[in-house]
Structures are given as structure tokens and as C-alpha cells.
Amino acid sequence: MSNTIFITGASSGLGKATAKLFQQKGWRVIATMRHPEKETELNQLDNITLLQLDVTDIPNVKATVAKALSTGHIDVVFNNAGYGLSGPLESTSAEQILRQINTNLLGTIWVTQAFIPYFRERRKGLFITTTSVGGLVAFPFSSLYHATKWGLEGWSEGLYYELKSIGVGIKTVAPGGIQTDFLSRSFDTSSHPAYDELFSRFFSNADGALFSTAAQIAEVVYEAATDGKEQLRYIAGEDAKGIMAQREQLGNEGFRQFMETAFLKKNS
Template sequence: MSNKKVILVTGASSGMGKLSAQDLIKAGHIVYCVARSVDKMKDLEQIGGHVMKMDVTNEADIEAVVAKVIKEQGRIDVLWNNAGYGLYGPVEDLSMEKVQQQFEVNVYGVARLTKAVLPYMREKREGLILNTSSMGGKIYTPLGAWYHATKHAIEGFSDCLRIELKEFNIKVVVLEPGMINTGFTQGVRDNFSFESQNGPYKTVVNAYIKAMENPPMKGSDPKVISNTVLKIINARRPKTRYLVGQGSHFLVGLRRLFGDRVYDALMLRQMR
């Protein structure tokens, strides 16, 4: 790949996706920024980004975006599957409709877009697929069963894909952010099952709401994600995983070193 790469970024309307897209554009790359809300990406367009509407759960949107990039550039060098959100609440209380939507965005959306881009990368026999997982793909937090299930799925999906694509010189990298100061927490609030406050799980639910209001750790500046993405894209041989951000190394290391019982005790202590 040349130094100037054609990059397709999902979830570019906010948070770490938006900031990273800005920095990729400023670095001279050709960046296609996609999300459901085009209005929130006008500033990216003003600095040279190619802005398009795309819902990762919509096959027609995906086909249209990929076709446009190929028509205009003839290739896609980097696909960053970054769109996603967190659904939190007791497993018993959350409707299967909400659960299905969580998987549609966080897992099936990644699969749809990856499948659409792969033929073009295979033809060129080069490319990079960057999948945003989370430290939540290695650990777990109270009330996050469905969210963590999707991130664990992305970890396994990426590992298998990496081996499948080795002969085509297509690299697959997993980005595992820790706590980052983005709109993720607000997204959790927007999708949280507050109706569970008075149900059978009210003890842990109310403790979690309190923890959201006063988080135990301060998140990292999203610039750490932008810097890491640039590092991955510029690397001749990137690592398979990049664990970055506040709390990520501590929590993943804690579980790895001391096992699930100690980790469970820490999580339960946070919910008191």
C-alpha cells in the first residue's frame, strides 16, 4: 500500500471515530466517513473527508457506500469497523428485540461490511481490517452481558478472519479501548433499562446507576485512540491487538493473573 491510503471508517459521527477520522484526514489519507447522521459529520467534510450516510444494519446502505468508494478510488486499503454501542441491564429484563439490535449493530454490521469489502481487498492482495472491540472483549462488568457478548464475538471473529486472510496479505487487527472520554457512557444511559430500578435486580441496578453518575475511574483522552489508529495504519507489521486507555491493562491483567473469582469480587465490590 502507498503512504496515502483509502480508509473507510464507520461510526464517524462522534467519539473516537470522529476524532480519529479528523486526524486521518489531516495526515493526508483519503477518508470516507460513514454514520447514520450526516449532519454530525459536516465538519469532517469541510476538512476534506468524504461523508456518507450508512446504517451498518442496512444492506442497501453498505452496498451503496462500498460501490461509491470503489468507483471513485478503485480500492479500499483500510476498513475500520468502529460503529457500535452498549446495551446494559439485567439479562432477564432486556427484551429480545433490544438484544437483537445490539448484535445487529455490534456483530452482524461488522460482518456485513467486511464481507462487502473483502472481494476488493483480495483482488489487490493487500488491505487492513481494523475491528473495534473493547477491553470488554476480555473482561466483563455487571449488567453488561449482551454488550460483552458482542465484543467477545468480535474477538473470535477477528482471530478466525486473520488466519483466513493471511494468504491474501490482508491484515486483521483488533482495537481494545478501555475507558475513553467519548459519548459511549451517554449511549449506555440512552439504552439502559432504568425500569429495572424497582424490579428483582434493583440492588445491582441502582448501584450501577450510582456508579454511572460517579465513575470509579476517569477515562482517557480519545486522542490515545487516534494515535493508536494512526500507528496501526502506518505499521508495516501491526500487532494483532492493541489494548489502550484507562483501566484496560489493569482490569484485563487482573483477570488474567488472579482468575475469575478475584475479578468477580472486585466487580461486586464496585456495586455495593
Template sequence: MSTPLVFLITGASNGLGLSLAKTILAAGHKVVATMRNPSKAPSGLDSPNCAKITLDVTSPTLEQDLQPCIAAFGHIDVLINNAGYGYGGPLEDCDFDAARKMVETLFWGPMRLTKALIPHFRSLGHGHIINITSTEGIGGQPALSFYAASKHALEGASESLAGELAPFNIRVLIVQPGGMRTGFMEPGRMSAASISSHYENSPADWVMGAIRGMDGNQNLDPDRCAKRILEAVVGGGVGWPEGGIGEFLRLPLGNEFLGRFEGKMEMVRRNVDALERVARSCDFE
């Protein structure tokens, strides 16, 4: 294998973050596994090639807290913005302080961490920034307005960043998984506003019920997803286009995402086709 890469992973104590850390270590690379409480890190991260470091992406001292992450192995090659949790419910019922806290974790935290690492990547002459979004990044469902807004924001910012950073050989990749069997509904990882009587048996109520009911039964395998994400960075694997992921900005994962994506594209196409004459009527003659 060529020189091992150093991956910084946020939210590495469980779920996809843990699968990523274990997969990357098994491939011979090095991992800076960040989490809120490293003393509770799983034993699967016990390795001389894994540094377990406290990092809260919402901390006011995030930029300073990043320095031990860089110092652990001397540099960072790949940033994976993975940390996150969910908060749902009809917008009318949602607590805005709780919603803001989630947005800080899902959007502003990754943006601050990315901004802090860009000069480091530029000095190396290379870098990868991998942002984990979801199906809600392409289409929001009832009861998930703030979660979807966070993921849409991360997708949009990633698109802009890809163009900004390409001249410095810094690549941006958006990873778009569907529902994954990671215990996302465990306490502390998904919370919900109390649904008022107005929304009982409404689409918002149905969506929240479906989310609770699917926990532990999601089709997406986090270990397989972790392997595909690693392959997107280092190459290898099967099913990839010739030359690897190459020019593509997005890595879709799972049949659920593909179904949602195809449905969204069909809806947008119908919308544009139906209103094309209206749209064209608004330009100056």
C-alpha cells in the same frame, strides 16, 4: 510521505470515529467517513480528501450501499469498524428486540461489511481490517451481558479472520479501549432497561450507576487513541516494539483496559490451576 491510504470509518460523525477521521486527514491520508446522516457531519470533516457518505451497518442493502464508498476514491485500503452504541440492564429486565438491534450494529454489521470488502482487498493485494472492541470484550460486567456478548463475538471472529486472511496480505487488528471521553452516554448512544425492584442495589444496579457517573470523566483521550491506531497502520510514534505492532493481533488502549486485562488473566490462571487435575481426568486413557 508515501502514497496516501484510503480509510473507511463507520460511525465517523462523533466520538472515536470523528477523532480518527480528523487525525487521519491531518496526516495526509484520505477518509470515507460514513454515518447515518452526513448532512449533520461536523465541519472538521470538510476536506477534499474526505467523502461523507450515508451508511447504516444494519441496513438490508448494506452491500449495495458500500459501492459509493469504494467509488469515492477508487478503492479502500483500511476498514475501521467503529460504529456502535450501548444497551444495558439486568438480562431479566432487558428487551430482546432492543438487544438484538444493538448486536446487529456491534457484531453483524461489522461482519457483513468485512465480508463485502474481503474480495476488494484481495484484488488490491493488501488490506487492513480494524475492529474496535472494549474492555467488555475480555470480561463482561453485570448489566452488560448483551454488550459484552457482542464484543466477545467480535474479538473471536477477528482472531479467526486473522488466520484466514493472512495468506492474502490482509491484516486484522483488534483495538481494545477502556472507557473513553466521547459522550457515549448521550441520548441515542447508550440506553438502559428499567431496573426492576429485584435488582435494586445489586451489582447490576451499581454498574449502571457507575457508567452514568463516569460520563465526561473517563481517562481515555479519543484523540490520543486515534493517533495510536493510525500509527499501528502506518508506523511511527513512540513506545512501539521494534518493528511496530508486527505480529500482535491486539492493540490495548488505556490503563483501565490494562487493569481489567491483568485481573482477568489472574482469575483465569487461578481457575485453571485449581481444576487442572479435573480437566486432565476427562481424556481417554
């Protein structure tokens, strides 16, 4: 009997790459997204089932989880749905703030909570959540995104203990930058003239040369799902590993000063 993974946010980027990889490895895949009727690639692959899911809609979450479980056993839940929000907090609307928190943080919590009774009864199962290196360090003009990703890291660590008591695992995969259409499809911004020069400087100093492909990060998700290790965090991508090494070397305050110089310095 093949293993089964349930994936949120599978319409593009890391979610889609993970669905493809697990399908190639012989897994049954339940790929969820807000608009499965628009999907033209995953629905052509054997052993992939598409289901509609909006992680911010609690009744929809419960109904979709029930529908997924009605198709057979599920071994791994990959909480991947999310998007980025960047810009000054001062100019960020209430709607943007609520959407960011509801999608990235609360959506993951709703999906996980809906699956726990099933895993508890089986006394096995694994949750894997996409966080970010931005759940362990912070970049300028991304405070709300970091609030959700740091929240997911702390939530996962706290949840680890109670899930272990019922035979269930939880892990996080923390990528750095990924070479996807994230910026065009899954990114929102706010702006304010008081911060425009600094905001522009931040983006001009960002370097995507070390970004990983979605397929490379999907391999880390597969590793987390199959290695059998009692390991909570998986840092994914050379840029993320480099950032974490710098933080460890410089310490918290030294690293903050380094980031300020690296991203907010004036170009000569």
C-alpha cells in the same frame, strides 16, 4: 498517492476523532454515518468524504461500499460503528437484543464481508475493529454488550487465518472507557425493580477518572494502521491495560470475584 481509510460510525466519539487524526496525517478519509446530512464538522475538512451508511441494512452496506470503492483505492477499513446496552437481561426487550447484535456484531461482519473481494484481488488491505476491554473481560449488567464484543474478538481471531492467506490483515483495538458523549448518544438501558438497587450500586461504583480521550484512542488506531506489525490485539487506554493486568495476575476466577466486590459492594 495518499492512503485511504474507510470509517464506520464516524459521526461522534472515537470515529470522528479517528477521521480527524488520519486527515491530519495526510490520509484520504471516507467517513460514514447514518445521517451525514447532520454533520457540520467533518464536511469542512479537506480529503474527507461523507457517505451514508447503516451497518444493519445489508443492501445499504453493499451500495455504500461500492460507492466508496468507486472514489478510489482503500487501504484500511475501520469498523467502529456500535453502541452500548446495559441493564438486566430479564427486562431487555427483543427489539433491544436484536438491535445490539445487529449493530455491534453483524454490522461489522457485513461491512467486512463486502470489502474482502476487493482486498483479495489487491492482495493487501487491513481491517481494524473497535472491540472493547469488555470483549476480554465482563462487567455486571452488560451481558448483551459483552456478547457482541467478545463475539468480535473471537471472530477477528478466527478470521485472521483465512485473511492472511490472501495477503489481508485484521486487528482489534480494545479501549477501556472513553471520555465522549457515548452515554448520552450511544447508550441504551433496560430496568427491572428486582435489580434496581444492584444496578444503581454498579453505576455508583464505576470510576471514570482513568478514562481516555477519544483522541488518545484514535492514536492507537493510527498505530495499528501504520506499524506494519502482525499483531492482532491492541489494548488501548490506561484503565484497559490495568484491568487486563489484574486479570492476568488474579486468574479468571479470582478476577471475577474482584469485579463483583469492586462494582457491586455497598457503599459505606
